[in-house]
Amino acid sequence: MQEETAELIEGKVDWKGMPAQKDKHGGSRTSFLIIGSLTFESMATFALAVNLVTYFTGVMHFDVATSANQLTNYMGTSYIVTIAVATLADTYIGRFKAVLLATSIEFLGLGLLSLQAHYKGLKPPACVMFDPTSTCVQVSGANAVLLFVALYMVGIGSGGLKAALPAHGADQFDDEDEKEAEEKSSFFNWLLLSMCVGGAISLTFFVWIQDHKGWDWGFAVSTIAMFLAIIVFAVGLPQYRIHVVNGSSALTKIAQVYVAAIRNRNLQLPKDHDDLYEVRLDKEAADEGAELLPHTDAFRFLDKASIDTSSENPTPWKLCTVTQVENAKIILNILPLFLCTIIMTLCLAQLQTFSVEQGVTMDKNMGKHFQIPPASLPIIPVMFLVILIPFYDRIIVPFLRKLTGIPTGITYLQRVGVGLILSSLSMAVAAVVEAKRKRVARERGMVDASPFEQALPISVFWLSFQYFIFGIADMFTYVGLLEFFYHQVPKDLKSISSCFLWASMSLGYFLSTILVKTVNRATRDVTSSGGWLAGNNINRNHLNLFYWLLSALSLVNFCIYLFVAQRYEYRQGSHEGGSSRLRELQSVHESP
Template sequence: MAVGVFVNWRGKTINKEVHGGVRAAWFLYVLTVVTNVVIVPNVLNMVTYLHGTMHMGVSGSVTTAANFFGATSRFAMIGAFLSDSYITRAKTMLLIGPFMFLGYGLLALQAYLPSLHPPPCNIEAEPNNCKEVQGKNAALLYVGLYLSAFGDGCIRSCLPSLGADQFDHEDPKESRQQSSFFNWYTFGISFGGFVGLILIVWLQDYKGWDIALGLCAVIVLLGLLVVAAGLPFYRNQVPQGSPLTRILQVVLVVAFRNRKIEVGEGLEEAHESSTEVGTGYNGSLSQTNSLKFLDKACINRGEKGDWLVCSVTKVEETKIVLRMLPIFISSVIGYISSIILFTFTVQQGGLTNTRLGKIHVSPATLSVIPITFQMLMLAVYDQFIVPFLRRRTGYRGGITHLQRIGIGFASMILACVIAAVVEKKMKRAEVQMSLFFLLGVSDVTSFTGLLEFFNSEAPRGMKSIATALFWCDLGLASLMATFLVDAVNRAQGMVTR
């Protein structure tokens, strides 16, 4: 770790004995858990709220819920850009995170005050007599939803990267702890979702949405206070300036100024003679032999300026981003099936008997089953499988990121096959359990593997943006899953007719 790259919350050089490590990561684990206690049940149960309380149509409720999830992914890019370019990740979370608290506070207020939501009625029994939310009340609903999405998206893009910053990848012990951090970060997401799907969904069903949403706002506030308490212990990476500007400089120089020039020798000399200093941190990226056409941006024609000649480090940053794009695109396609399977878990729960004695289990709570499998497998994977594989392969994570991602998507193929069998033979409960098991395998491997891949492969000045790419993966996959389900339904309707 280049110590000069990291500072404490006062902007002074860090002390590795005081700053970072597992102690600092614990504050981030807490925020991970509490944000997912809030977001997971609300995402899965949002259609119920919009349709049953706000009296939106089914299609409008589904569209609004999908847009909310997509907005969270898009807002992640804003938080990532700010934290990589101008302010530290911890400050970004503490400055923008309160918008999540404010959003849920507004939603709770709207659910509590009768004047801010439609009068109660049974929309299933008498849909024509139910008044849909509109006007100022509809505006308040959307403001609350998107404020919470803005805060949550920015937290999601910064938190994993800030956690990884607490461990020095050049130190053997801390390098292993960094890999383990992503496993336990994923565990925190699952555990938070587990608690939320039991506690928050129960409150929504039996105590009212106003109490449930109000508690969500309080939980978010407590999580932010815990992160603020950890400020004296964090290693904060110094922002490196806009990474998008650096990439644009490389592309424009190659595309226009030097497009007719052949790549020659002396690129390293061009880098050393450039007046700019790469990305602003100690050390630079070495020249590689891939994507050689981008090396044209390094050719010095005797002129100075960031938009006239680029350093080797800038060019290599651009190459890294381009090399990650195939993984980004393929993982979007891979996650479509995962989102459909989790969605249909809730949908099928609504068509089955979900009573346990006198207790009625909400269909959204059925997602606890794959989440439980995921938590158990994450603990086993981190404590037993990784050490075993590490001894065999010598790799800190046991297997490479791409191998882990591949295993996850392979298990997703099997899960889809089993899901098709379940649709045909609904009474075979043991098949359903196999599906949940494979969903757990997929998330333990592909989810954590992708998150760690984007973070480890990204240049130092683009860690948060790389993490945001991961969340954009899920957002795009959700959008494509919606299109796919709609296309299948249309095709099935045509065949039926």
């Protein structure tokens, strides 16, 4: 009897395929290995997200706008690939193997980047940017192929890790255990903290190596960090709770609902929803964590997929269960909220591209003997988050929990809303700072001065305000979205749940590329430079107006989000921030 209570009910096994036990597998102790692995991965890649634009312009000789678009395309691909990897993890190979595969691909990609940066024959000849007498040849041919193959291997690996790692970490906790449910909420906060700690090291030490020792050394230390990430993650194999995959794609089941609903569109819905098609779960299926969802009245047109008109076994593309239909409704219900998060990543993309280009032109001195690299500017919000996240998780959340009765302090959607309005404020501040930077350039007659020869007499730390505000927005929105999507989606889509966040970020990066090109095309006839963001001279551009445009778009997006979030209904059996066990306790307490 004691051995039976030690086994998990949620369909988790150990690395040998035996039922996982609470006292031997999972919990906080194993989550620290997952957090440690993400820390090393963040060390390896964080600097790339902000300094690659410098690599593209200074080494590969792309112009400023092309460099920004190359970076956002890379980031967008990295995040969109999470959907494919998450489907693979949920359906076929499992989340643990998916993480191992992704980190190995990322490790190889970083190794190839190191080789290309080291050997002169694999990159364009060196030249002096902004010097009209120096001819700069953009990377092409086989060298360009090598660059993009290596770069997108890193992107695919990083995206794959982001797809499977959060869900694998959440698998280490049991929602039916109140203590573990609260620990899981903290786990998502600690995931962000681990990214901040790894990012802080990457943005300082790794960026310094890239700028002072060379890009070959910079990529080399990233490769070493990635190798350590693989080792740390693999060490935890004997202790992990591993989710059992059944080879059935949850995305396919959702697609079947829409196909069946369309095929049955002319049928009449029964008056009693109990007449809709559902299957019974035997004891074995229930023990493995299978779930049946109750019927809801939302999106009634999908209910036609569950109308049974055949006495024989129909194809699943003609008849679906009520649970299948309800799962499809959940995804459809989340979709408007998902769309409202895209604009925030559009703003983030500018902080990783144009803000770095701003920093290149500014005074980077910190004291008499040290210059801060522009790519290291995000260290300011990152270090703030390193301090704020533990304070928020250990002090603010328990305090709010007592006031609201919600284990996470405030609801997921409230956290997201705070981040969205802060992103609009961040872009407004960025516009004001850029206007000040350009005014200094005009007043000092340095509009056409090369930033590599003479910096503007304005401190680069003016950019810290926009980074600081957006850093706080990060903590609220991205962690809130991870928790929200994980708790709202069906069990078979837990890896896919994190992909809602990464997919929205991917669309934000791709939208950034489209918006930059669109703005340049729309403003090329009203500016002497051929567009607000055209050319290599950022002092002649109108980046401040572009920032105001992003601030306005973010504000409109926030208003739409408020309208959508107020009408969102949390799925049955899911609380706004807590475990089902806590809900049971609350219902018992409230019942007469």
